[in-house]
Amino acid sequence: MIVKADELYTFFQNCQAGLGGFQEVILPRKREEEGDGFFFTRLEGDHHYILDGYRSIDPVRLLFYYPREQVTPATDGSYKRLLLGVKACDLKALQILDKALINEDFVDPNYEFWRENTYIVTSDCSDLSPSCHCNLLGGKPYPEEGFDLNLTHLDDQFMIAVGSPKGEELLQLLKENVAFYEDTPVAQSSRDKIRQQMIERLEKQNAEFAKPEKYEEMRQKNIEQWIEESKNCVGCGGCTNICPTCYCIIVNDETAEEPFVKVRSMDSCQLHGYARVAGGDTPRPKMYNRFRNRYLCKFDYMQSNFGVLGCVGCGRCTEVCVGEIEFREVVRNVLV
Amino acid sequence: MAKTNPYHVIPATVYEIIEESPTIRTLRLKPDSPIRFATGQFVELSVPNIGEGPFTPSSSHNITEEMDITIMKTGFVTEHIHKVNVGDRLGIRGPYGKGYPLDKFRGRDVLIMGGGVGMAPTRSLFLTLLDEIDQYKSITFLAGARTPRDMIYKDHIDAWSKIDKVNFIRGVDRVPEGESWNEEVCLITKLLDKIDIDPTDNPVVVCGPPIMMKFATMDLPKYGYADKDIYLSMEKKMYCGFGQCRHCVIGKYYACKDGPVFTYEMIKNEENIWE
Numbered sequence A: 001m002i003v004k005a006d007e008l009y010t011f012f013q014n015c016q017a018g019l020g021g022f023q024e025v026i027l028p029r030k031r032e033e034e035g036d037g038f039f040f041t042r043l044e045g046d047h048h049y050i051l052d053g054y055r056s057i058d059p060v061r062l063l064f065y066y067p068r069e070q071v072t073p074a075t076d077g078s079y080k081r082l083l084l085g086v087k088a089c090d091l092k093a094l095q096i097l098d099k100a101l102i103n104e105d106f107v108d109p110n111y112e113f114w115r116e117n118t119y120i121v122t123s124d125c126s127d128l129s130p131s132c133h134c135n136l137l138g139g140k141p142y143p144e145e146g147f148d149l150n151l152t153h154l155d156d157q158f159m160i161a162v163g164s165p166k167g168e169e170l171l172q173l174l175k176e177n178v179a180f181y182e183d184t185p186v187a188q189s190s191r192d193k194i195r196q197q198m199i200e201r202l203e204k205q206n207a208e209f210a211k212p213e214k215y216e217e218m219r220q221k222n223i224e225q226w227i228e229e230s231k232n233c234v235g236c237g238g239c240t241n242i243c244p245t246c247y248c249i250i251v252n253d254e255t256a257e258e259p260f261v262k263v264r265s266m267d268s269c270q271l272h273g274y275a276r277v278a279g280g281d282t283p284r285p286k287m288y289n290r291f292r293n294r295y296l297c298k299f300d301y302m303q304s305n306f307g308v309l310g311c312v313g314c315g316r317c318t319e320v321c322v323g324e325i326e327f328r329e330v331v332r333n334v335l336v
Numbered sequence B: 001m002a003k004t005n006p007y008h009v010i011p012a013t014v015y016e017i018i019e020e021s022p023t024i025r026t027l028r029l030k031p032d033s034p035i036r037f038a039t040g041q042f043v044e045l046s047v048p049n050i051g052e053g054p055f056t057p058s059s060s061h062n063i064t065e066e067m068d069i070t071i072m073k074t075g076f077v078t079e080h081i082h083k084v085n086v087g088d089r090l091g092i093r094g095p096y097g098k099g100y101p102l103d104k105f106r107g108r109d110v111l112i113m114g115g116g117v118g119m120a121p122t123r124s125l126f127l128t129l130l131d132e133i134d135q136y137k138s139i140t141f142l143a144g145a146r147t148p149r150d151m152i153y154k155d156h157i158d159a160w161s162k163i164d165k166v167n168f169i170r171g172v173d174r175v176p177e178g179e180s181w182n183e184e185v186c187l188i189t190k191l192l193d194k195i196d197i198d199p200t201d202n203p204v205v206v207c208g209p210p211i212m213m214k215f216a217t218m219d220l221p222k223y224g225y226a227d228k229d230i231y232l233s234m235e236k237k238m239y240c241g242f243g244q245c246r247h248c249v250i251g252k253y254y255a256c257k258d259g260p261v262f263t264y265e266m267i268k269n270e271e272n273i274w275e
Helices: A005-016 A088-101 A109-116 A165-177 A185-205 A215-220 A223-229 A238-242 A287-306 A316-320 A327-335 B076-081 B116-131 B154-161 B188-194 B210-223
Strands: A002-004 A024-030 A038-042 A068-072 A081-086 A118-123 A149-154 A157-162 A249-253 A262-266 B010-019 B024-031 B042-047 B051-055 B067-072 B089-096 B109-115 B138-145 B166-172 B204-207 B230-233 B261-263
Touching: A002 A005, A005 A024, A005 A081, A005 A157, A005 A165, A068 A109, A088 A109, A088 A118, A088 A287, A109 A118, A118 A165, A149 A165, A149 A185, A157 A165, A157 A185, A215 A287, A215 A327, A223 A287, A223 A327, A238 A316, A249 B042, A249 B051, A287 A327, A316 A327, B024 B089, B042 B067, B042 B076, B051 B067, B051 B076, B051 B089, B067 B076, B067 B116, B109 B116, B109 B188, B109 B210, B116 B138, B116 B204, B116 B210, B116 B230, B138 B188, B154 B166, B166 B188, B188 B210, B204 B210, B210 B230
Parallel strands: A024 A081, A081 A118, A118 A149, B109 B138, B109 B204, B138 B166, B204 B230
Antiparallel strands: A002 A157, A024 A038, A068 A262, A149 A157, A249 A262, B010 B024, B010 B089, B024 B067, B042 B051, B042 B089, B230 B261
């Protein structure tokens, strides 16, 4: 299905005003200060919102697994929100988090709440960040499954694909409110062409990092190499805070009165106290132990635990690193 | 799919406190509702407004209306636990993890090695085994501590030692001036010379400080114990209790949900297991 871009935008504004029972519409907005990039914000007022572009600065994970949330007693309430402009890498990250946080051992009540109450509208990437490398991890610059609706930007129109029952529901609402046209072979072929161009750009951008996927070798790599790779790491934990698949948390008690209130907050395996036990021992006392742990977690442990790699190739950890450590270079060097 | 809140807290009242040693005390707790657990599983004990920590109960799992937890003062939360008074309200959530596989222990000569505060979880196992002692060939408990003052559960030893089929041997590393001790003076691993158990297919359960666990695990095969029969309590920083927070990860395993009891065979190829 195809709709006009400006009409679609008006539709989303109406959703923010309550159409379809939505209480909130969230989407990427261009940063107004210096520098490039987008961050997620509520659709409010007339700002430079972006439905296509490339992945945001902040991972979508933060809208489902907040940095600080009360987990017990449970907070009641209902909510219905619409999340727009999610990119394929972030969607894949949510699918990994689904395995980690909604499984047979336990269900994180807050994550499940946000997952159930959010309608996700993804979009094809129409541009790249220099750190984007989803292609090295088997990803594509457009989502193939797991979305509710997906948008492809074609000139002044958007082509819309449905991916779930929630998507069907949204599509129905769209049809009732916006003029739409059936897909045409011409539109389909321009979509395919744009997608192919994006794949080629990604491949070109990452050609020097392309490697056979022998991630099991990472564990065998000598420790000297890890010491070398981590020499610019200051252990700030920025990489884990911004990673779309990191979900380590700590649990705090925050009230003196009953009922007992538990709040979970993000933690980082890059911090010295992370795995420290009573008495002061820690299995990873040196920075390079902790640096190595992050890579092994993504490429080895999460693979063992969930059957998927823990990295989606968004490149945010490279972008955020104060030590200017290039993630792709490290992965390449520890696999050689 | 579990729909219950995994963080749900059951409040509990402290009804008795036993000072076991200068740094170790046992809290006797009455939870507002019974807590069922399998011996070897752990709970998260909260001090309101302070924090929580993972502890394995030291009472028998056949008792659910009350729970004993033996705790050493060793960090922020445990220092506050050592300031708790009778009547105070604490929170318990859990149990979490896998307990000791009693079905594999039944019909066997069970050897338990508990060092220092590591006697706490093994006391739960010991008391649970006592509840059904006709199911076991024998129970041998090797208890170790640094000095006589550090030896816990002093008040119970006499009674436990008199039970048929139970052999209780205690040793301290050293006897400082002014303390008296008429039992063994040696490292806990040396107590293995004092016993006569056929190690074939018989289980040995080890719990204690990392250094003791390491040397016990190195020595036990010399006495003929197989890696599959060595059960280790790999207590780590088990923050959430159910495989979410990842602090206790040992390679691909979670101490909290795959453990905290592991056989040596399971984890011997993982890294830094003794730290």
